[in-house]
Amino acid sequence: MRLSRNSVIDSGNEPSVSPAGAARKLHLHQKSGHYQGLFRAMGSPCELLVDTDDETSASKLLEIVAAEAWRIEDKFSRYLPDNIVARINDSDGQPVAVDDETANLLDFAETLYELSERRFDISSGALRKAWTFDGSDRVPTAHDIENAVATVGWHKLSWRRPEICLQPGMQIDLGGIGKEYAVDKAAGMVANEAPCSCLVNFGGDLVATGERQSSESWQVGIEAPGSSAVTAQKLIHLKTGALATSGDSRRYLLKDGKRYSHILDPLTGWPIENAPRSITVAADTCTQAGMLATLAMLSGADAEEFLAHQNIRFWCLR
Amino acid sequence: MAKKNSKTISVSLATATCSLLGTSVTTPVQAQEEPGWDFNTALLYYGESDDRVQDVSLNILGRRTYVDDRFLTLGLVLDSLTGATPGGALPFSSPQTFTSPSGLAVYTTPADVFPLDDTFLDTRFALSASWQQPLSRLFTMNAGLTASKEYDYLHLGANFKLARDFNKRNTTVSLGLAFANDELDPEGGAPVPLSAMLDVGDLSNKTGDQSKDIVDVVLGVTNVASRNLLFQLNYSFSNASGYLNDPFKFLSVVDGTSGDPIARIPAPGAVGPLYEYRFENRPDERTKHSVFGQTKYYMDGKVLDLSYRYMTDDWEIDSHTIDARYRWPVGDSSYLEPHLRYYTQNAAEFYRISLVNGAPPVSFASSDYRLGDFDAITVGMKYGWKTRSGNEMSARLEYYMQDGDAPSDQIIGNQASRELYPGLDAIIAQFSYRFGK
Amino acid sequence: MRVKHQAAMALLIATVISGCSSMGVEPWERDVLAKEEMQLVTDPVEAGIDDHIYFSKEASSGGRGFGGGGCGCN
Numbered sequence: 001m002r003l004s005r006n007s008v009i010d011s012g013n014e015p016s017v018s019p020a021g022a023a024r025k026l027h028l029h030q031k032s033g034h035y036q037g038l039f040r041a042m043g044s045p046c047e048l049l050v051d052t053d054d055e056t057s058a059s060k061l062l063e064i065v066a067a068e069a070w071r072i073e074d075k076f077s078r079y080l081p082d083n084i085v086a087r088i089n090d091s092d093g094q095p096v097a098v099d100d101e102t103a104n105l106l107d108f109a110e111t112l113y114e115l116s117e118r119r120f121d122i123s124s125g126a127l128r129k130a131w132t133f134d135g136s137d138r139v140p141t142a143h144d145i146e147n148a149v150a151t152v153g154w155h156k157l158s159w160r161r162p163e164i165c166l167q168p169g170m171q172i173d174l175g176g177i178g179k180e181y182a183v184d185k186a187a188g189m190v191a192n193e194a195p196c197s198c199l200v201n202f203g204g205d206l207v208a209t210g211e212r213q214s215s216e217s218w219q220v221g222i223e224a225p226g227s228s229a230v231t232a233q234k235l236i237h238l239k240t241g242a243l244a245t246s247g248d249s250r251r252y253l254l255k256d257g258k259r260y261s262h263i264l265d266p267l268t269g270w271p272i273e274n275a276p277r278s279i280t281v282a283a284d285t286c287t288q289a290g291m292l293a294t295l296a297m298l299s300g301a302d303a304e305e306f307l308a309h310q311n312i313r314f315w316c317l318r
Numbered sequence: 319m320a321k322k323n324s325k326t327i328s329v330s331l332a333t334a335t336c337s338l339l340g341t342s343v344t345t346p347v348q349a350q351e352e353p354g355w356d357f358n359t360a361l362l363y364y365g366e367s368d369d370r371v372q373d374v375s376l377n378i379l380g381r382r383t384y385v386d387d388r389f390l391t392l393g394l395v396l397d398s399l400t401g402a403t404p405g406g407a408l409p410f411s412s413p414q415t416f417t418s419p420s421g422l423a424v425y426t427t428p429a430d431v432f433p434l435d436d437t438f439l440d441t442r443f444a445l446s447a448s449w450q451q452p453l454s455r456l457f458t459m460n461a462g463l464t465a466s467k468e469y470d471y472l473h474l475g476a477n478f479k480l481a482r483d484f485n486k487r488n489t490t491v492s493l494g495l496a497f498a499n500d501e502l503d504p505e506g507g508a509p510v511p512l513s514a515m516l517d518v519g520d521l522s523n524k525t526g527d528q529s530k531d532i533v534d535v536v537l538g539v540t541n542v543a544s545r546n547l548l549f550q551l552n553y554s555f556s557n558a559s560g561y562l563n564d565p566f567k568f569l570s571v572v573d574g575t576s577g578d579p580i581a582r583i584p585a586p587g588a589v590g591p592l593y594e595y596r597f598e599n600r601p602d603e604r605t606k607h608s609v610f611g612q613t614k615y616y617m618d619g620k621v622l623d624l625s626y627r628y629m630t631d632d633w634e635i636d637s638h639t640i641d642a643r644y645r646w647p648v649g650d651s652s653y654l655e656p657h658l659r660y661y662t663q664n665a666a667e668f669y670r671i672s673l674v675n676g677a678p679p680v681s682f683a684s685s686d687y688r689l690g691d692f693d694a695i696t697v698g699m700k701y702g703w704k705t706r707s708g709n710e711m712s713a714r715l716e717y718y719m720q721d722g723d724a725p726s727d728q729i730i731g732n733q734a735s736r737e738l739y740p741g742l743d744a745i746i747a748q749f750s751y752r753f754g755k
Numbered sequence: 756m757r758v759k760h761q762a763a764m765a766l767l768i769a770t771v772i773s774g775c776s777s778m779g780v781e782p783w784e785r786d787v788l789a790k791e792e793m794q795l796v797t798d799p800v801e802a803g804i805d806d807h808i809y810f811s812k813e814a815s816s817g818g819r820g821f822g823g824g825g826c827g828c829n
Contacts, residue, residue, distance in 0.1 A: 104338050111334040115327055184339050217348070234351060241347020282349035287335045295327070308786045310328050313349050358800045364808060377800045393803075442826060471827035488779030496821040534821045540795065543778045545787055550795055554817055610818035614793055621792045627818040637815040645792050653792075663814055689814055714801075720812065742812065748804065 026066055028059055033214070037062030041069035042077065042179055044203025048190075051197040051212045061194055065186045069202060072182040076105070076174045078125060088164060088172055089125070095158075095165040103161050105174060105181065112177075112291060113154045119298040120291075123166070124266035125173030126151040131271075133262040145269035152266050180205045180244055180290030187286070199238075200286075207242035207286045222280050222315060234315055238282070244289035246297045247278035247317075263297045274301035278317040281307065353383035356754025366744040370434065371401040381754075386452070393446040395466075402436035404740045406567040406685040407595060408672055408733065409433065410579055415592045419566045421506040421521050424589050432740045435566065442468045448477075456483045464498070472501045479536075488542040496534040503527035508565040511599030512683070515568055517590030523597075530560030546616040556606040568595040569685045572672045577731035580675050596673055598684040600666075606631040621645040635689065637663035652703035657716065659696035665689060671724045671738055687740050692722025698746065709753040716746040795819075 027038040035058035037048040048065045050058040075083050088096050098106065109122045130140040130148040140148075151169040158165040166172065179202050187200045187207045197210035199218045208218050217237035222245065236243065246263070263272045275297045283289035292310060296303040307314040357380050364373040375397040382390045407414060415426045418437045427433035448462030460479040466472075475498035483490050502508065507524030509515075516523060538552040570579045571594035584590035612625035623643040630636045638661070645655045666689040668682035698716025705711060724738035780788070787793060796802050796819070807826070810816040 104340075108334055108338045111330065115330055181338065188339065188341060217350075219352075237350045237352065239348035240345045241349055243349060282347050284332075284345075284347050285335055285339065287338060288331055291331055291335075308789070311785060312347075313351075315351065358798070360800045360804065362804050375804070377804060379800050379803075395803075440827075444826075466826055468827050473826060477821055485779055486781070494821065502827060534817065536817075536821060541778065542780055542785075542788060545780050545784045548788065548793070548795070550819075552818060554821075556817065606815075608815070608818045612795060612819065614795065616787050616790075616793055623797075625819075627815070629815040629818070631814075633814075635814050637813070639815065639818070645797075661809075661813060661815075666814070688812060694813065712798075718808070718812075746808065748801065750798070750800065 024066075024070060026062055028055070028062055030055070035059075035062075037065070039066045039069070041066065042073045042182065042202060044179070046203065047199075047201040047206075049199040049201070049218065050194075051210075052194075057194055057196070061190050061198060064189050064193060065200060068186040068189055069182050072178060072185065075101075076178050078171075078173050078175065085172065085174060088166060089170075091166055093166070093168045095163040097162050098164060099162075105177060106159055106164060107161065108287075109174075109177060110154065110159060112295075116295050116298055118154070118267060119265060120176065120294060121152065121154050121266040122172045122174060122176060123154050123157060123170055124152045124264060125171035125175075126169065127264050127266065127269055128173070130269065131262070131264065149266075149269040152269070176294060177287070177290070179203060180242075180286040183207050183242070183286040204247075205242075205244040205286050205290055206238075208238050208240050211240060222278070222317075234280075234317075236280070236282070236315070241282060241284055242286040242289045243280055243282050244286055244293050245278060245280040246290070246293035261297075263294075265298070272298055272300045275299075276303050276316040279303060279307070280315045282313040350386070354754065355380055355382050356752070357381075358750070358752045360748055360750040363747045364744060366401065366742055368434075369402055369436070370742070371399065371403055371438075371744075373397060373399045388451040389449070391446075391448045391450070391462075393444075395442070395444040397442040397444070399438065399440045399442070401438065402434035403438060404687055405433055405435040406598065407433045407570040407593075408572070408579070408685075408738065409736050410570075410593070414579070415590070416595070417515055417518055417590055419505060421516075421524065422518060424518055424591075430736070432737060440468050440470075442466060442471075444473075453480075457481070458483075460494075470502060470504045472503075474499050475532075477534075490540045492536075492538045492540075494534075494536040494538075496532075496536075498532040498534075499529060500532070501527060501529045502561060502565065504565045508561065508563070509597040511563060512596050512679075515591050515595040515597065517584045517588040519588065520585075520590075528561030528563075528565075530558055530562055532556065532558045547613065549611065549613040552608075552610040554606070554608040554610065556608075557603070559603045562600045562602060562604055563598055564684075564686055565597070567598045567684060567686050569598060569670060569683055570594075570672045571596055571675050572730060572733070574674045574676060575731055577672070577729070577733035579672075594675070596683075598686065599682050600668065600684055601633065601682055604631055604633055619647045633689070634667035635663055635665070637661065652701065655700040655702070655714075657696065657698040657700065657714075659694075661694040661696075663690075663692060665691040665725060669725070671728050672730070672733070674730070687720075687722065687742075690722050690739060691725060692720050692739070692741075694718065694720040694742075696746075702750075707753075709751065711752075712750045714746070714748045714750075717743070718746060719743040 025039065029036045035050045035052060037058065039046050046069055048062050050061050052058055074080060076085055077083065078085050080086060084098060084102050112120045127148045130144045132138060156167050157170060183200050183202050183205050184207060187209050190198045190200065191209045195210060197208065197212040199206055199208045217239045220236045220238050220243060222234045222236065261271050261275050263275055265272050279293045279296050281289045281293040283292060292312065296307050299306040304316050360377045362375045362377065375395060378394045380392045405416060409430055409432050412429050413426050414433050415424050417424055425437060444466035446462060446464045448460060450458065450460045452458050458481045462477045464475040475496060477494065477496035479492055479494035481490050481492035506521060507526055508528045510523045510525060513523040535555045536552055538550060540550045542548045572579055579593035582591055582594050606629060608627055608629040610627040615622045625641045627639040641659045643655055643657045645653050647653045668684060669689045670683045671685055673683060696716055696718045698714055700712055700714035702710060702712035720742040722739040722741060729738065791797060
């Protein structure tokens with residue numbers, strides 16, 4: 001039986017903006033046995049696969065998913081000038097009251113900060129001012145990094161629900177949680193709306209809901225780091241649950257033969273050393289999968305050992 | 319990152335995600351990598367000292383993984399056997415002449431040495447296939463077929479096993495059944511049991527082919543005791559019925575006082591044995607019971623594998639086997655594994671070193687050293703390593719030695735001054751290569 | 756084997772099974788058990804080779820699995 005590759009995970013998305021209006025188009029294609037909906041959100045190519053032959057319901061589900069993706073992007077993207085994240089980052093030392101959804105994300109970020117022993121830190125946004133991961137050899141100076149690190153640290157801000165108060169110069173960035181959260185939220189809406197099985201895939205972080213009619217699995221390919229061809233290196237059969245990939249196939253710097261991955265250690269300001277080039281994790285929700293992949297990356301050389309302790313399926317490419 | 323209590327991370331993350339998303343997940347994730355083939359191959363050399371049995375074999379096992387934990391395993395063994403093996407007669411202070419198993423020639427063995435039959439030369443070809451799959455969340459089944467062919471031997475078998483997990487998959491109970499039918503068609507025909515070894519060309523005491531049926535039942539429990547310790551306990555029952563003799567083995571007929579073989583004169587114009595020999599006879603049924611226990615213990619990278627087996631049967635053979643292996647990592651990608659095995663058995667009830675001329679006839683008698691009273695030790699070392707492409711190779715070298723005694727109440731007269739039990743010592747050398755997806 | 760021994764064997768296995776419920780690990784503690792060197796049969800080909808050698812040279816066989824054999828080994 002020839003297996004069709006339903007979905008390809010691209011673990012290196014360009015960190016660009018998809019401003020409202022400009023590229024917000026929906027494309028729907030019929031494939032054998034399912035529909036494929038495509039759009040751009042959160043700087044990534046996004047995909048919805050619907051296990052149905054009914055174009056109307058596929059189209060409706062695509063609208064729901066894209067709407068949720070764009071809503072979350074508009075609300076939490078650090079590239080937009082007037083959303084809640086922008087207000088927090090421009091607050092210049094003043095407390096900002098947030099709504100329930102934002103509060104939930106901040107609570108989650110705090111839990112991750114503790115679980116990761118302070119390595120997963122959403123206040124590390126300021127570090128990005130020092131580092132631009134564009135494949136060039138422009139590595140920042142130690143001075144630049146020191147300056148950036150001074151403004152990083154969850155423990156330096158005050159989060160008491162519903163008020164968050166940053167110190168001047170601090171920046172928060174929900175990029176490490178946002179995409180996986182959006183996948184789970186969109187999948188939840190789709191599951192409520194229709195009984196058919198769907199695969200919600202935002203730039204490589206994906207979840208499958210329900211069980212396919214033919215009780216086959218969705219086939220997902222993981223692109224090998226460094227390759228730009230469509231032939232994926234590993235093929236994963238996903239029946240239900242989520243896959244998330246943390247990787248650096250396009251976001252890195254190369255200087256003097258040393259590869260600097262884009263995962264930064266907020267305690268030092270430097271990239272994590274000896275991290276695998278790509279980690280894909282399977283878990284019940286996309287949020288869990290994404291966080292485990294991120295925590296594993298932050299473990300650097302111990303990534304595989306960390307993941308082996310979690311009793312989940314994972315694939316590390318070095 | 320320091321090794322946090324893994325339970326805390328998994329559980330905390332699940333709880334935190336629950337709060338974040340406002341829902342709890344009801345279906346756990348099911349994700350599996352695209353399956354493929356993996357292969358396990360080995361080249362074996364087995365060689366006994368003193369020009370006895372030498373065996374070279376090629377073993378290949380291929381396993382194909384299918385989605386949803388289903389496996390197909392195919393095996394192939396190619397085996398080439400040469401060398402001499404004890405025919406069953408006792409040494410004597412003169413050379414002895416025997417008719418070869420085919421009945422078409424004679425061979426002579428020197429004085430004062432255990433007589434060995436060196437006319438063996440055989441090639442064996444064996445195939446196996448098995449299929450494993452889950453039957454439901456906690457049940458797994460396994461079904462297989464085996465077949466092997468030698469010049470004069472055909473084996474066909476089928477097996478089936480059912481296993482069920484308990485206690486969060488910490489305990490597995492399994493029940494297995496196997497059936498086999500073996501057919502033996504020795505060159506010249508199987509001899510009439512306890513008949514005399516005749517001259518060359520005289521096939522009057524040879525009959526046709528023979529067969530036997532074997533039934534095996536295995537009941538087993540595997541249990542995880544802790545994160546680093548697991549053990550297995552099995553009870554096996556085996557029943558073989560039909561032709562259980564070795565058609566090529568015989569006993570010396572000796573004088574009741576001196577213990578020396580009785581002379582014989584071949585028919586005029588014929589060649590044949592110069593002493594009397596009788597072909598062996600074993601009961602046509604054998605029931606065995608075994609108890610087997612194994613434990614594996616992980617200590618900081620090193621693994622100790624210890625097992626014990628007790629076997630008892632209605633031929634009155636009892637045996638004990640203790641096997642110990644200790645795997646010890648060397649560097650990042652290789653290991654050393656010393657191995658020690660101790661085996662002891664006592665003789666079958668009908669084991670005889672010789673038959674006494676003129677004594678009342680016996681129903682069963684065999685001088686096959688493998689049914690005798692002996693101890694055996696295996697000492698070995700294995701070295702394994704991972705190649706750059708992530709495949710595994712290993713080499714092992716072992717020394718196997720058997721040493722036994724004739725039952726003292728069977729030693730007659732001059733036999734006391736002769737070697738009465740052939741013993742064995744052999745080298746086992748194996749090279750393995752495992753590769754695949 | 757005498758009936759008494761068979762009954763003792765059955766009792767031993769039953770005791771092991773019931774005793775087993777107090778031992779064991781949680782699913783996330785199976786990392787060591789998943790290692791290849793912790794499998795009960797680490798190398799099935801080597802196990803098959805050894806089973807065949809000892810079946811040919813001794814009066815006992817099997818124990819771990821089926822009786823093995825199926826050859827006219829001398």
